[in-house]
Amino acid sequence: MLGSVEMRSVSPVFVGRADELEVLHDALSRAAAGEPQALLLGGEAGVGKTRLVEEFATTACRESAVVVLGGCVEIGADGLPFAPFSTALRSLRRQLPDEVAAAAEGQEAELARLLPELGEAPRRLDGRHDEEGTARLFELTARLLERIAADRTVVVALEDLHWADASTRHLLAYLFRTLRTGRLVVVATYRADDIHRRHPLRPLLAELDRLRTVRRVELRRFNRAEVARQLAGILASAPDPAQVDEIFERSDGNAFFVEELAVAAHEGCRTGLTDSLRDLLLVRVEGLPEDAQRVARIVAEGGSTVEYGLLAAVARLSEDDLIEALRVAVGANILLAVPDGDGYRFRHSLVREAVSDDLLPGERSRLNRRYAEALEDDPTLVPADGRATRLASYWYHAHDAAKALPAVLHASVEARGRHAHSEQLRLLERAMELWENAPDSVRVGLRPVDYTEVYPPCGCDPATTPLRYLDLMAEAAVAGRLCGERERALKITKRALHFLEDESDPLREAWFWVQRSMLVQGLARGDGWKELGTAQELVRGLPPSEVHAEVLAMVAGWSMLHAPGPEALSDAQRAVEYARMVGAEDIELNARLTLGTLMVDAGDIEAGLAEMYAVKDQVEKRSLTAVVGRSHVNLPSALESVGRSGEAIEVLRTGLELTRRMGLSDSETWVWGNLAESLFPLGRWDEAAEAAANAISGGQSAKPRAGGSLHLTNVELARGDVAGAARHLADARAFNGTHDPQPQSNIPLAALTIGVAAAEGRLLDARAELRRALDAGFPPGMQRHAWPLLLAAVTAEADARGLPVAEEGRTEVLSDIFEAVRKLTTGAPVWLAYERWVRAELRCAEGVLEPGTWSEVVAAFELLERPYDLARVRYRLAEALLVSGADQESRDRATELLRLAAAVADHLGARPLADSVALLAQRARLTLARVPERSAPAPDDPVEALGLTSRERDVLRLVAVGRSNRQIAEELFISPKTASVHVSNILAKLGVSGRGEAAALAHRLRLFPPGAEAQTAAG
Structure with a gap:
């Protein structure tokens, strides 16, 4: 019915887009x-996004790339969860069945949430709240694509991102952030003019813009020459220049509008065609025969794509009439047959939207009802992975609450099973909206066991008791927390607790308070204790139940991190007992991990570790996803807390393998951080730095990234990169936040703050940080963090002895440190060694270096596998030997100690220790090289060894006692500018970043004897 021009409304010539x-x-x-x-x-x-992608796909296929396409599907106002990824993966599996099977091996059930053809996804999760379920699915998807693209180039094109559901957006963001290897191209298209200020895609685009690995391409409209070429392709001849001018002016260079205007002009619609966009888009549809128009209206309301069988059931035309109507609509380039399928869609979504908007309200409701009825009569008309969501949408837009409520709830269950928690939350909110309008007979027939996974207890059997509105609120609160919509979830819990004010249901109320505690912490509005304390009071004295066990486990876990002690231990013991009574396995296992940690903290080390090892073995044997991460984080942390670093590393290596394989990205980040912590004391600093960097770059949560930054700070400080250490320390502080202070984070932060301040010569700042830490106190079990902090503080005092700025307040500071040492529990051999070290440094800070005392410290560390610590105390013993006596035996022993310390410092790249060793040897005129072959004699003066001139020596003396450039100039009779130049040269030669650090180095290395300032002034 349409001539050759209409059949060629799409130009066969690809126009423009060269850039x-x-x-x-x-x-x-x-x-x-x-x-x-x-x-x-x-x-x-x-503007031509799809045409550009098609052209690129053709080129990629010519170059032997595997190309898969997926489009975001709009159903009414709803998007199908993960629709573009499911479509793309399904296409990938058709093209590479063996490769996909091999890449998915071992994780078929989890990946089936995106690609049902791989198997059956587990309906119920490991544990009632699978905190890492979505992240695990995302990680496994990313690794699947990386494995498939390891040996071949794969192009994944995802279209119409403006319709993407929240889960699709989150998965795309995760892929863009984490893809590291593989011959993979991911292209996503979106409609820029639809991205208004509140569009949900807008924040994602802003986030991705900050990633250097993401390139953003914006398609411009065609210019006049390009429009002329497009028209020539459509008309198969050179267009009339006047026609080009008119169409260019009216279309403003929009490629699709050019096509529509060209066809309208050919059909003689020029005079009747207005400039209204809707008229422009509808004019060709209205020119179709009535049956074809009717089919177009039905397809427009069915969603982005409608399967032929479903369309036939809704259209109620004879098969011949339906096919003829479709042939006409396809021939007019209104509809297209979907490639690799049996459905139809509009050639351009703008036309579909215009046709849908042109429907009357009653007509729209009637069409949605017919879609829903057809789908209920024959569910096989549509693919299984989108069936529930589409049925729910059809019934909802049909305005039939009785049918819509159970359909929406069923769709929410499917969304939950796919970890599409954003869509689950939206569906549950829709169910709550429908609740009051649904007949009582419908509501009474609904059961919690069918539609919710979280059963806040009401004293009834969830399989026989009717579903309550509060059950929906509970499920929605968890969905909101899991998908990151914490603000919405918090409002839901507030409403739920308001509803419960008139009911006597302490368990249900306690459950909602537990949810609020997690949400408050997640929103950085507090540490969550107020809410947990309320829940604890509500269950106090009640018989064992799952909620009671969970409250006790949560309270014990909170106390383990914030206030460990006997009460926390008792809560953990009762949580384990109650969980066993009610058969809550995930609560029991988590509570046992908490219990084991608290037992180790309390000094019952072997029993506590045995408890944690038992949980780890059970988790590994049964692949209990919900506890895998924590068991391989908490156990090695407990091992490290008693100095068993090598044993901790073995568990952590297993943890890395498991968390990677299971896609537990946040848990993997924690494991990397703990690995960095355990590698450092063993002297494996390069590995520790790499592990810390992995912790910083991986995962989504801030806390484990804070740990990675802390451990990197530790490595860089020990290696003398003070500026780098300060930078990572600031990152750690930012990641850690201030809303939820925890001793396990705050004490290491304080220790490294003291270390950086001392290295920069800011002794008073170091003292202020020590004061804050001592005021906060050291809870039980925190000796692993407290001893390094006290050591950093007392070492700073010992190195600063002789500094005028250090004398005022020194006695009080040393007294405070001594008092903290006296009260701090030790227990494990490593911390007994640290206690001796700190006590020896206290004596050193008082000016007393006793070889006997330092010999005991060295002996304690020689029993431990901590090479850097051993090198540091050997250096101190050598210093004590040289200070206390000049006999040859002492000098020989000091020489050997310094040789050993120097070897470790050189191997580790510990520049501050290496410098200290070298300068001490020079001051004592010791030769550390065993075979000094033709080596230049060491200078007698350690200042000369640093390459400083005589004038720079004088300037450094004054810098070391805090003189400004102007004061230095006045005392040495030079200009301030010359003094500034000397100071810059000194900083460069010493390899330090500031005056304070230079002063600290000078005093630590004893470059100037007491009275040097007076000597310089006199000179």
């Missing part, structure tokens, strides 16, 4: 070289 294609081809080349690529392709509706 954009070059970007895409460059991405393809980079991916082929093993560098994964991520691109965002934006432009207004109709």
Whole structure:
């Protein structure tokens, strides 16, 4: 019925886009070289995004790439969870069945949430609250794509991101952030003119813009020359210049509008065509025969794509009439047959939206009802992975609460099973909206066991008791917490607790207070104790129940991190007991981990570790996902707390393998951080720095990233990169936040703050940080963090002895440190060694260096595998030997000690220790090299060894006692500018970043004897 022009409304000639294609081809080349690529392709509706992707896909296929396409599907106002990824993975599996099977091996059940063809996804999660379920699914998806793209180039194109559901957006963001290897190109398109200020895609685009690995391409409209070329392709002949001018003016260069205007002009609709966009989009639809128009209206309301069988059931036309109507609509380029499928969609979504908007309200409701009825009569009309969501949407837009409520609840269950918690929350909120309008007969027939996974107890059997509105609120609160919509979840818990004010249901009320505690912590509005304390009071004295066990476990876990002690231990014991009574396995295992940690903290080390090892073995044997991460984080942490670093590393290596395989990205981040902590004392600093960097770059949560930054600070400070240490310390503080202070974070932060301040010569700042830490106190079990803090503080005092600024307040500071040492529990051999070390440094800070005392410290550390610590105390013993006596035996022993310390310092790259060793040897005129072959004699003066001139020596003396450039100039009779130049040269030669650090180095290395200031002034 339409002539050849209509059949060619899409130009066979690809017009323009040379720059954009070059970007895409460059991405393809980079991916082929093993560098994964991520691109965002934006432009207004109709500008040609799909055509550009098709052209790029054709090129990629010619270069032997595997190309898969997926589009975000709009059903009414709803998007299907993960629809583009499911479609793309399904296509990938059709093209590479063996490769997909091999890449998914061992994780088929989890990946089936995205690709049901891989198997059956578990309906019930490991534990009632699978905190890492979504992250695990995302991680496994990323690794699946990386494995498939390891040996071939794969292009994944995802279209219409503006319709993407929240879960799809989150998965795309995760992929763009974490893809590290593989010959992979991911291209996502979106309609830029739809992204208004409150559009949910807008914050994602802003986030991705900050990633250097993501390239964003914006498609412009065509210029006049390009419009002329497009028209020539459509008309198969050169267009009339006047026609080009008119169409260019009316279309403003929009490629789709050019096509529509060209066809309208050919059909003679020029005079009747207005400039209204809707008229422009509807004019060709209205020119179709009535049956074809009717089919177009039905397809428009069915969603982005409608399967033929479903369309036939709704259209109620004879098969011949339906096929003829479809043939006409396809021939007019209104509809398209979906490739690799049996459905139909509009050639351009703008036309679908215009046709849908043109429907009357009653007509829209009637069509949605017919869709819903057809789908209920024959569910096989649509694929299983989107069936529930589509049925729920159809019934909802049909305004039938009785049918919509159970359909929406069923869809929420499916969304939960796919870890699409954002969509689950939206569906549950829709169910709450429908609740009052649904008949009582419908509500009474609903059961919690069918629609909710979280059963706040009401004293009834969830399999026989009717579903309550509060059950929906409970499920929605958990969904909101799991998908990051904490603000919405918090409001839901507030409403729920308000409803419970008139009921006597302490268990249900306690359950909601536990949820509020987690939400408050997640929103950084407090530490959550007020809410947990309320829940604890509500269950106090009640018989054992799952909620009671969970409250006790949560309270014990909170206390373990914030206030460990006998009460926390008792709560953990009761949590284990109650969980066993009611058969809550996940609560029991988590409570046992808490119990084991608290037992170790209390000094019952072997029994506590045995408890934690038993949980770890059970978790590994049964692959209990919900507890895998914590068991491989808490156990090695407890091992490290008693100095068993090597044993901790063995558990952590297993933990890395398990968390990676299971896709537990946040747990993997914690494991990396703990690995860095355990590698450092063993002297494996390069590995520790790498592990710390992995902790910083991985995962989504801030706390484990704070740990990674702390451990990197420790390595850099020990290696003398004070500026780098300060930078990472600031990052750790920012990641850690201030809303939830925990001793296990705050004490190491304080210790490294003291260390950085001392290295920069800011002794008073170091003392202030010590004061804050001592005022906060050291809870039981915190000796692993408290001893390094006290050591950092007392070492700073010992190194600063002789500094005028150090004398005022020194006695009080040393007294405070001594009092803290006296009260601090030790227990494990490593902390007994640290106690001796700190006590020896206290004597050193008082000016007393006793070889006997330091010999005991060295002997204690020689029993431990801590090479850096041993090198440091050997240095101190050598110093004590040289100070206390000049006999040859003492000198020989000091020489050997310094040789050993120097070897360790050189191996580790511990520059401050190496400098201290070298200068002490020079001051004592000791030769550390065993065979000094033709080596230049060491200078007698340690200052000369640093390469300083005589004038720079004088300037450094004054810098060391805190003189400004002007004061130095006055005392040495030089200009302030000359003094400034000398100071800059000194800083460069010493390799320090500031005057304070230079002064600290000078005093630590004893470069100037007492009275040097007076000597300089006199000179």
